[in-house]
Amino acid sequence: xIGVLSxxxxxxxxxxxxxxxxILDAQDKVLAWNxxxxxxxxxxxxxxxxxxxxxxxxxxxxxxxxxxEEMKSGERDKARxxxxxxxxxxxxxxxxxxxxxxxxxxxxxxxxCLEVTQxxxxxxxxxxxxxxxxxx
Numbered sequence: 351x352i353g354v355l356s357x358x359x360x361x362x363x364x365x366x367x368x369x370x371x372x373i374l375d376a377q378d379k380v381l382a383w384n385x386x387x388x389x390x391x392x393x394x395x396x397x398x399x400x401x402x403x404x405x406x407x408x409x410x411x412x413x414x415x416x417x418x419e420e421m422k423s424g425e426r427d428k429a430r431x432x433x434x435x436x437x438x439x440x441x442x443x444x445x446x447x448x449x450x451x452x453x454x455x456x457x458x459x460x461x462x463c464l465e466v467t468q469x470x471x472x473x474x475x476x477x478x479x480x481x482x483x484x485x486x
Contacts, residue, residue, distance in 0.1 A: 373453075374463040378402045378418060381462070390437065390446060390467055402463075421452035422460045428452065437469070444471045 355363065364371075364384045370391075372383040380397050383389070397405055406414050420426035429450040434443040447470045453461040 369466050369468040372465045374402050376460055376462050380405060390469065417450050418463060421463060424458065426452070432470070444469050445474060
């Protein structure tokens with residue numbers, strides 16, 4: 351990143367981003383997440399410091415483990431998949447994009463994983479272009 355942000359501004363930016371994320375350390379422990387109150391995949395605050403395997407449904411656990419192991423070995427830097435699911439605030443199923451990114455130091459060493467989740471239902475309907483200062 352170019353420039354320096356205060357801790358307060360950094361936190362505000364992370365909460366403002368139109369995605370929710372979770373961060374794991376190199377030992378697969380949950381360090382942090384944003385958008386706690388509005389998350390698609392909600393989790394209790396007690397998850398901080400726990401192994402990520404305790405945060406995923408059993409049916410997807412083998413896939414999560416594989417992605418993380420491939421990131422640790424350097425075989426993979428990212429994984430992307432999407433699902434359709436009902437959300438409390440919606441009347442129809444929503445398309446949810448889930449992406450995992452390896453976090454690496456300057457030498458390529460594995461530092462952890464960033465999981466990013468976003469409801470992309472509205473994005474699927476974009477067509478043409480909309481220039482700045484179009485409709486509000």
